Amino acid sequence: MFDPDKLTYLDKSVDRRVCFITGGNSGLGFFTVLHLYLHGYIVYIAGRSKQRVDSAIRQLKDEALVRRAKETPEVLQFRHLGELKFIELDLSKLRSVEHAVKQFKTREKHLNLLILNAGIMAVPYSVTKDGFEIQLQINYVSHFLIADRLIGMMDTSDDVRDPRIIYLSSVGHRFADFHFNLSWEFNHMPNIVFTWFRYGMAKTAGIHMVKSLAKRHPKVLCVAVHPGFVMNTNLFSHFTRLPFFGFLFWVLFQLFGSFFGVTNEEGSYSTLRCLEEDLSTEKDNGKYFATFGVEQKPSSVATNENYADESWAWTVSELSRRGYETDRTS
Ligand SMILES: NC(=O)c1ccc[n+]([C@@H]2O[C@H](COP(=O)([O-])OP(=O)(O)OC[C@H]3O[C@@H](n4cnc5c(N)ncnc54)[C@H](OP(=O)(O)O)[C@@H]3O)[C@@H](O)[C@H]2O)c1
Numbered sequence: 001m002f003d004p005d006k007l008t009y010l011d012k013s014v015d016r017r018v019c020f021i022t023g024g025n026s027g028l029g030f031f032t033v034l035h036l037y038l039h040g041y042i043v044y045i046a047g048r049s050k051q052r053v054d055s056a057i058r059q060l061k062d063e064a065l066v067r068r069a070k071e072t073p074e075v076l077q078f079r080h081l082g083e084l085k086f087i088e089l090d091l092s093k094l095r096s097v098e099h100a101v102k103q104f105k106t107r108e109k110h111l112n113l114l115i116l117n118a119g120i121m122a123v124p125y126s127v128t129k130d131g132f133e134i135q136l137q138i139n140y141v142s143h144f145l146i147a148d149r150l151i152g153m154m155d156t157s158d159d160v161r162d163p164r165i166i167y168l169s170s171v172g173h174r175f176a177d178f179h180f181n182l183s184w185e186f187n188h189m190p191n192i193v194f195t196w197f198r199y200g201m202a203k204t205a206g207i208h209m210v211k212s213l214a215k216r217h218p219k220v221l222c223v224a225v226h227p228g229f230v231m232n233t234n235l236f237s238h239f240t241r242l243p244f245f246g247f248l249f250w251v252l253f254q255l256f257g258s259f260f261g262v263t264n265e266e267g268s269y270s271t272l273r274c275l276e277e278d279l280s281t282e283k284d285n286g287k288y289f290a291t292f293g294v295e296q297k298p299s300s301v302a303t304n305e306n307y308a309d310e311s312w313a314w315t316v317s318e319l320s321r322r323g324y325e326t327d328r329t330s
Contacts, residue, residue: 001269001292002269002270002272002273002292002293004035004038004039004269004272006276007035007039007272007275007276008039008277009039009040009078009079009080010039010040010041010080010082011040011080012040012042012080012082012083013080015040015161016042017040017041017042017112017113017161017162018041018042018044018108018110018111018112018113019036019041019042019043019044019111019112019113019114019115020044020046020087020104020111020113020114020115020146020150021033021036021043021044021045021046021113021114021115021117022046022047022089022091022115022116022117022118022143022146023046023047023117023118023119024043024045024046024047024053024056024115024117025045025047025049025052025053025055025056026052026056026233026234027230027233027234027235027264027267028117028227028230028233028264028265028267028268028271029115029117029118029268030056030059030060030264030268031264031265031267031268032115032117032268032271032272033045033056033060033084034060034063034064034265034268035268035272036082036113037060037064037081037082037083037084038064038067038068038079038081038082039079039082040079040080040081040082041082041112041113042082042083042085042108043082043083043084043085044085044086044087044104044107044108045057045084045085045086045087046087046088046089046100046118047086047087047088047089047118048088048089048090048091048092048096050086050088053086054086057084057086060084061084064081068081085107087100087103087104088100088103091118091137091138091142091143092128092129092130092134092137092138092142093128093129093130094130094137094141094142094145094319094322094324097142097145097146097149098145098149098324100146101146101149101150104150105153108153109153110153110154110159110160111150111153111154111160111163112154112160112161112162112163112164113163113164113165113166113275114146114147114150114151114154114164114165114166115165115166115168115271116143116146116147116165116166116167116168116206117166117168117271118138118143118168119138119139119168119170119235120134120135120138120139120235120238121135121170121172121199121235121236121238122135122192122195122196122199122238122239123135123195123238124191124195124238125185125186125187125191125194125195125198130322131322132318133185133186133187133198135195135198135199135202136182136185136198136201136202136205138202139199139202139203139206140202140203140205140206140209140315141315141318141319143167143206143209144209144315144319144326145319145324145326147165147209147213148326148327151165151213151217151220154217154220155217155219155220162221162277163219163220163221164220164221164222164223164274164275165210165213165220165221165222165223166223166224166225166271166274167206167207167209167210167222167223167224167225168206168224168225168227168271169203169204169206169207169224169225169226169288169298169302170199170203170226170227171226171290172196172199172200172203173200173203173204173206173207173226173298173299173302174200174298174299175196175197175199175200175201176197176200176201176203176204176299176301176302177200177299177300177301178197179197180201180204180301180307181201182201182205182310182311182314182315183314184201185198186198186201204298204299204301204302205311205315206224207224207288207298207302208302208307208308208311208312209311209312209315210222210223210224210286210288211286211305211308212308212309212311212312214281214285214286215286216327216329218281218285219281220281221274221279221280221281221284221285222285222286223274223279223284223285223286223287223288223289224287224288224289224298225270225271225274225288225289225290225293226270226288226289226290226291226296227262227267227268227269227270227271227291228261228262228266228267228270228290228291228292229256229257229260229261229262229291230257230261230262230263230264230266230267231253231254231256231257231261232257232263232264233264233267236249236253239253240253262291262292266292269291269292269293270289270290270291270292270293270294272293273289273292273293274289274293276293288302316328
């Protein structure tokens with residue numbers, strides 16, 4: 001099993017590493033941030049609610065104190081806490097993405113770690129103000145725009161140590177193997193079936209993005225992960241909050257989780273494993289890691305280079321139509 005203690009503990013006065021993470025206030029993102037903070041990273045938690053992120057920051061600081069209280073002074077002298085900061089970001093609005101990126105750039109000169117973690121799953125069909133199906137925009141398109149805007153802070157200078165991008169995909173990306181076409185919104189009934197195709201498509205496009213970024217930016221290690229089945233995060237709340245059926249779904253998810261699931265903290269391990277020093281751009285760029293960070297081969301559609309190129313071209317063109325110019329190199 002992966003052990004977060006194996007990761008390097010940083011002293012920010014000599015090695016200041018900056019992380020930008022989306023959705024770090026809840027679920028497995030919360031524990032990802034906790035371990036980064038315990039390991040000395042400067043973490044920008046990009047979220048849509050300042051109140052929720054501030055409350056998470058308070059809980060993270062308390063939890064860090066509890067964990068450090070279990071260590072001896074000898075151990076603690078080599079373990080320095082990082083910093084936790086809030087950046088406002090609503091992934092359902094491209095304008096908010098641009099604004100968050102601008103804010104970040106006024107505060108930092110370089111970026112070591114970009115974790116594209118936020119997501120929604122299996123919600124009813126709807127279209128954002130930018131005109132994308134909502135799961136596609138939040139899980140993929142907005143993250144594509146963030147990566148495009150921030151990667152320049154990661155790979156231009158040799159001062160940026162060990163730059164990495166980690167995208168939270170899902171085993172659910174495999175739903176897109178039935179049919180992959182980003183222009184097809186799967187707006188059909190019943191939602192409980194077709195919503196999974198929309199989720200799968202977004203998470204497959206995310207894996208394509210990672211592969212394409214790895215090709216275009218060989219100095220930045222870009223990987224995708226599936227965190228495992230983490231049944232106690234807010235990801236399932238659309239189902240568990242349904243009137244009457246919500247409780248049944250909750251019971252079902254708990255049962256499923258008790259056989260196949262991992263805890264919220266263990267859900268962060270696949271992401272954290274991708275920070276280990278044995279991974280390198282030469283041998284691991286574009287790879288996919290599943291529960292506890294075990295390397296896996298993603299679906300055939302996700303692996304297919306032609307599909308990856310098509311996803312890139314489609315996204316660049318759709319963003320351009322909306323006034324957002326991104327990397328057009330093929
Ligand atoms: N849980 C699992 O079993 C599982 C399995 C496979 C993959 N994943 C992936 O893992 C990632 C984390 O999921 P989780 O289980 O930890 O779920 P979660 O607890 O619901 O966390 C999702 C995070 O995304 C944020 N978010 C949602 N919509 C947003 C928006 N419009 N703008 C900015 N942030 C937004 C949420 O912020 P708010 O608090 O403001 O809503 C929250 O911080 C997701 O990408 C998910 O698809 C999870």
